[in-house]
Amino acid sequence: MSEKELIESGDMKIGWVRNHMPVLSIIRENFERDQPLKGHKVAMALHVEAKTAALVETLAIGGAEVAITGCNPLSTQDDVSAALNTRDNIECYAKYDCCGDEYYEAIDKVLDMKPDITIDDGADLIFKLHTERQDMIPEILGGCEETTTGIHRLKAMDKDGALKMPVIAVNDAMTKFLFDNRYGTGQSSWDGIMRTTNLLVAGKTVVIGGYGWCGRGAAMRASGLGADVIVTEVDAIRALEARMDGHRVMAMTEAAKYGDIFVTTTGNVDVLTRKHFEVMKDGTILANSGHFNVEINLEELTAMADTIKIVRNNIKEYNVGGRKINVLADGRLVNLAAGDGHPAEVMDMSFANQALCVKHIAENKLEAGVHPVPRDLDMYVAELKLKSMGIEIDELESHQTEYMEGWECGT
Numbered sequence: 044m045s046e047k048e049l050i051e052s053g054d055m056k057i058g059w060v061r062n063h064m065p066v067l068s069i070i071r072e073n074f075e076r077d078q079p080l081k082g083h084k085v086a087m088a089l090h091v092e093a094k095t096a097a098l099v100e101t102l103a104i105g106g107a108e109v110a111i112t113g114c115n116p117l118s119t120q121d122d123v124s125a126a127l128n129t130r131d132n133i134e135c136y137a138k139y140d141c142c143g144d145e146y147y148e149a150i151d152k153v154l155d156m157k158p159d160i161t162i163d164d165g166a167d168l169i170f171k172l173h174t175e176r177q178d179m180i181p182e183i184l185g186g187c188e189e190t191t192t193g194i195h196r197l198k199a200m201d202k203d204g205a206l207k208m209p210v211i212a213v214n215d216a217m218t219k220f221l222f223d224n225r226y227g228t229g230q231s232s233w234d235g236i237m238r239t240t241n242l243l244v245a246g247k248t249v250v251i252g253g254y255g256w257c258g259r260g261a262a263m264r265a266s267g268l269g270a271d272v273i274v275t276e277v278d279a280i281r282a283l284e285a286r287m288d289g290h291r292v293m294a295m296t297e298a299a300k301y302g303d304i305f306v307t308t309t310g311n312v313d314v315l316t317r318k319h320f321e322v323m324k325d326g327t328i329l330a331n332s333g334h335f336n337v338e339i340n341l342e343e344l345t346a347m348a349d350t351i352k353i354v355r356n357n358i359k360e361y362n363v364g365g366r367k368i369n370v371l372a373d374g375r376l377v378n379l380a381a382g383d384g385h386p387a388e389v390m391d392m393s394f395a396n397q398a399l400c401v402k403h404i405a406e407n408k409l410e411a412g413v414h415p416v417p418r419d420l421d422m423y424v425a426e427l428k429l430k431s432m433g434i435e436i437d438e439l440e441s442h443q444t445e446y447m448e449g450w451e452c453g454t
């Protein structure tokens with residue numbers, strides 16, 4: 044594609060999702076009017092695709108100067124990146140399938156703008172700031188973190204006294220994880236798997252690694268598509284919940300023998316390793332929808348394989364003693380590296396939280412540490428979303444509030 048065609052294609056994608064992100068659109072209108080980010084510089088490392096572009100535009104329209112790069116080498120869409128680079132006050136450095144060095148160079152370029160606010164998905168910017176670019180930290184008012192594992196990383200830093208700036212845990216907003224991690228990952232993981240393999244899910248045995256918010260969504264949608272679902276867990280309560288939701292539950296060493304399709308959603312390392320690959324069926328499909336490329340141990344699979352070949356776009360076939368094990372998207376997030384990511388209506392809420400939290404950081408002096416999304420912002424996003432869906436709900440009457448708050452007439 045020529046540069047002009049790339050830009051046109053990116054613009055078209057951004058235009059489409061913008062029309063399906065009503066909450067972010069309202070925030071965008073308010074930002075345009077009030078200019079809450081005037082004079083601020085926002086550095087971002089997020090999946091560079093159309094919904095993210097709608098967030099970037101919102102921040103720039105609100106007065107910020109924005110520099111962005113990717114947070115995963117395989118999730119960048121070059122047409123969206125090209126379109127973003129045509130906008131005023133926006134620089135985008137993300138490139139699809141860049142090598143490790145290029146990936147980290149782009150993070151440096153984003154930080155070169157000397158931001159006072161950061162937005163991360165996986166904490167790469169904040170990690171770089173705390174290791175190689177510590178001199179910049181005093182100028183930083185705060186950061187936002189998009190995902191579960193990023194927040195684990197930041198909380199671990201905080202516990203060690205290593206976190207030197209405030210960060211808002213955007214993932215932990217109710218209007219984020221309840222919808223993005225569950226319904227978003229549930230739908231987009233299967234979209235990625237189905238469009239990449241062109242195979243049927245009905246009648247297959249699907250193994251979901253981890254029954255957190257992402258795992259619940261992926262398991263629920265696999266059931267809906269007609270699969271027999273097995274869940275693996277390390278947490279007894281979540282394992283029980285999976286069983287009561289109607290799924291089979293067993294250890295991965297056992298599940299490995301039965302699965303046709305595996306989807307890891309744990310945020311942990313080594314969920315699938317040599318001992319699992321050894322007993323898998325011929326034709327097994329492996330996908331990760333959790334974090335980075337560490338949930339499926341590809342080093343061990345590579346060492347076991349007699350041959351490795353690309354058999355379809357985004358599918359690598361590892362031939363292990365005559366059995367074919369197919370890995371999608373190099374074990375990176377299947378919904379983004381082999382699909383278009385979450386649906387726009389879901390990212391509408393996630394990114395409304397991001398935009399409001401950036402404004403909150405610009406307007407308040409926060410202490411170093413991990414902060415929750417203020418409850419009123421979370422509720423505001425829910426209320427706007429309901430309104431955009433044409434849904435009205437009841438309001439408590441004063442005597443009902445009194446009843447709920449009292450103890451005298453509780454029985």
Ligand SMILES: NC(=O)c1ccc[n+]([C@@H]2O[C@H](COP(=O)([O-])OP(=O)(O)OC[C@H]3O[C@@H](n4cnc5c(N)ncnc54)[C@H](O)[C@@H]3O)[C@@H](O)[C@H]2O)c1
Nearest residue numbers: 190191192253255256257276277278309310311332333334
């Ligand atoms: N693909 C996406 O677009 C997307 C969206 C949201 C979150 N994420 C990422 O997905 C991961 C999970 O997020 P979440 O919000 O569901 O987290 P979560 O904490 O709610 O769930 C993770 C679950 O995995 C379980 N687990 C941990 N180690 C395990 C192991 N070895 N075997 C089996 N189960 C194990 C935990 O007990 C927990 O129940 C995170 O890395 C997050 O950053 C991805």
Ligand SMILES: N[C@@H](CCSC[C@H]1O[C@@H](n2cnc3c(=O)[nH]cnc32)[C@H](O)[C@@H]1O)C(=O)O
Nearest residue numbers: 090114115164165189190334335383384385
């Ligand atoms: N950067 C790491 C961390 C996991 S990304 C998981 C996050 O991606 C976000 N996400 C999912 N789909 C989209 C999308 O289409 N656009 C932008 N972000 C998305 C989602 O909010 C979730 O918290 C990695 O690439 O492995």
